[in-house]
Amino acid sequence: MKLVSAFEHGWLTIGKEGDLTAPEADALASAESSLPRNCLEWGRNRVKFRQFCGVVQIQQILQIEILPKVFPYQTPDQQRTTLIEMLDTAGDIEGLSAQQAGLGVSNHRLLDVFIRHFLKLLEAQLQQGLLRDYRDVEDTLDQVRGRIDLIRQQRENLFKPQRLACRFNELVADIPVNRLLHSALICMSNLASSSMLRQHIQSMRIRFGGIGVIHKGEHLPRADDLNRMQRRYASVVELARLFIDGQYLDARAGQQQVYSLLLDMSQLFERFVAVKLRPTARKMGLRLMEQGPRKYLGDDDSGKGRLLMRPDISLLNALNQPVVILDTKWKLLDSGNPLASLSSADLYQLSTYASAYCCDQVMLLYPEQAGFRGEYRMALNLGRPVTLMVLAVPLYGEVFSLPAQAVKHAESEAT
Structure with missing residues (x-):
C-alpha cells in the first residue's frame, strides 16, 4: 500500500512523477462522497484537503495522512505530536498525549499511533476481565432452571412432561459493547501499516473468541449506554466508535472499501481553546x-428571527x-x-x-x-x-x- 503525507491546504500533485498517480486520484475522487462535505478541493492535476487533518485509506491501495499546517517548519513527527496534544486536551481521544513516549510517535504514522493507543487502553481493561452481562434465555431443559414458561410448556411440551420450557438469566460475554470492540479490532487489522501491529491486533482478537460483530445498521453502543460496572470501558468504547464510524462501503466504486478518520481543525481548535480557558473563567x-x-440579528415583518x-x-x-x-x-x-x-x-x-x-x-x-x-x-x-x-x-x-x-x-x- 502506498503511504502519502500531506498538510491541510497543501496541494498534492497528480501525475506519473507526482504525489498521486492518475488511478490513485480517481480512487480518491470516487471516495469523496464518503468524506466530510467540501473536504477536498481539486485543481488542474492537483488536489488538497481543506481544514481537515487525519487519515484517508482506500482499500489496501492508498493511505493519505493529513497533518496540521500551523507550523510549516516542523517535521511530520512534530506535527503529529501537535495534533495528538490538541486531541488530548480537547478530550476527543482521552489520555493520548500522556502515552506518547510508549506509543512511539516518531516511528509510526498517525493512524498507527491511534491504533496503538486503542490497544493499550483495551489491554489495560481486559486485565481486569472481559465485560459480561445478563441475557434473557429461553430453552427447553430436562430440569428446572430459572422459572418455567407455562405458556410455552403447554404449547411445546404438552406430551413431553420430562422436557421443561425454562426462562432464565445467563451471564454472557457476547454483548453489544464487546461486539463493538471486536468490530473495531477487525477494522484496525485492515488499517495498520505495521506487520507487528497487525500481529498485536490478532492476539487481542483471540480474547474475543465466540463474540460476534456489529452488523450494518445496528446501534453502536456509546459511553452513555454503559452501566455502573462497565463505565471503566468508556474511553475505549468512544475510540472504538471513532474507528467504526470512519468505515464506508461505496457500491458505485465496485465495492471499494474506504476508511476516513478526519478531524475538522476549526472545530478542534475551538474545543481546545474552550478547555484551556474554562479554569480561568471559573476563577x-x-x-x-x-x-x-x-x-x-433581526426580525422580519412577521416577527420571525433572521x-x-x-x-x-x-x-x-x-x-x-x-x-x-x-x-x-x-x-x-x-x-x-x-x-x-x-x-x-x-x-x-x-x-x-x-x-x-x-x-x-x-x-x-x-x-x-x-x-x-x-x-x-x-x-x-x-x-x-x-x-x-x-x-x-x-x-x-x-x-x-x-x-x-x-x-x-x-x-x-x-x-
Missing part, C-alpha cells in the same frame, strides 16, 4: 459557554450576560503584524457581536505561529468604547490564559 466568577448565547448569531465562546456574568466574546480562527496570518492581516469579514463579525450583545470586549484567537506570539490590541469605532484583542494561543507546552488587563476587565464586569 473570574464567569461561566464559559460554547456556541452561544444564540441570538437573532440571521442566527452563535459566538464560538462567550464568558457570561451572574446575569448570563456576555462580558467577553471570543471567536477562534484556525488560520495562518500573512504577516507578522496580525492587525494588518485581519480579514474584513472577521472584523465585521466581531463588530456585529459587540453591538448585538452590548459587549465592550471581543477577542480573535489564532493558533500561535511563526511571527505571531503574544497579543495585539485595537479600538473599534462603534459609537462606544469597544476593545478588540488579537491573541496567539500556544498549542502545546505553555499554559494559556487571558491577558491580565482582559481578566481585570472581565472580573469588574462580573461584579
Whole structure:
C-alpha cells in the first residue's frame, strides 16, 4: 500500500512523477462522497484537503495522512505530536498525549499511533476481565432452571412432561459493547501499516473468541449506554466508535472499501481553546459557554428571527450576560503584524457581536505561529468604547490564559 503525507491546504500533485498517480486520484475522487462535505478541493492535476487533518485509506491501495499546517517548519513527527496534544486536551481521544513516549510517535504514522493507543487502553481493561452481562434465555431443559414458561410448556411440551420450557438469566460475554470492540479490532487489522501491529491486533482478537460483530445498521453502543460496572470501558468504547464510524462501503466504486478518520481543525481548535480557558473563567466568577448565547440579528415583518448569531465562546456574568466574546480562527496570518492581516469579514463579525450583545470586549484567537506570539490590541469605532484583542494561543507546552488587563476587565464586569 502506498503511504502519502500531506498538510491541510497543501496541494498534492497528480501525475506519473507526482504525489498521486492518475488511478490513485480517481480512487480518491470516487471516495469523496464518503468524506466530510467540501473536504477536498481539486485543481488542474492537483488536489488538497481543506481544514481537515487525519487519515484517508482506500482499500489496501492508498493511505493519505493529513497533518496540521500551523507550523510549516516542523517535521511530520512534530506535527503529529501537535495534533495528538490538541486531541488530548480537547478530550476527543482521552489520555493520548500522556502515552506518547510508549506509543512511539516518531516511528509510526498517525493512524498507527491511534491504533496503538486503542490497544493499550483495551489491554489495560481486559486485565481486569472481559465485560459480561445478563441475557434473557429461553430453552427447553430436562430440569428446572430459572422459572418455567407455562405458556410455552403447554404449547411445546404438552406430551413431553420430562422436557421443561425454562426462562432464565445467563451471564454472557457476547454483548453489544464487546461486539463493538471486536468490530473495531477487525477494522484496525485492515488499517495498520505495521506487520507487528497487525500481529498485536490478532492476539487481542483471540480474547474475543465466540463474540460476534456489529452488523450494518445496528446501534453502536456509546459511553452513555454503559452501566455502573462497565463505565471503566468508556474511553475505549468512544475510540472504538471513532474507528467504526470512519468505515464506508461505496457500491458505485465496485465495492471499494474506504476508511476516513478526519478531524475538522476549526472545530478542534475551538474545543481546545474552550478547555484551556474554562479554569480561568471559573476563577473570574464567569461561566464559559460554547456556541452561544444564540441570538437573532433581526426580525422580519412577521416577527420571525433572521440571521442566527452563535459566538464560538462567550464568558457570561451572574446575569448570563456576555462580558467577553471570543471567536477562534484556525488560520495562518500573512504577516507578522496580525492587525494588518485581519480579514474584513472577521472584523465585521466581531463588530456585529459587540453591538448585538452590548459587549465592550471581543477577542480573535489564532493558533500561535511563526511571527505571531503574544497579543495585539485595537479600538473599534462603534459609537462606544469597544476593545478588540488579537491573541496567539500556544498549542502545546505553555499554559494559556487571558491577558491580565482582559481578566481585570472581565472580573469588574462580573461584579
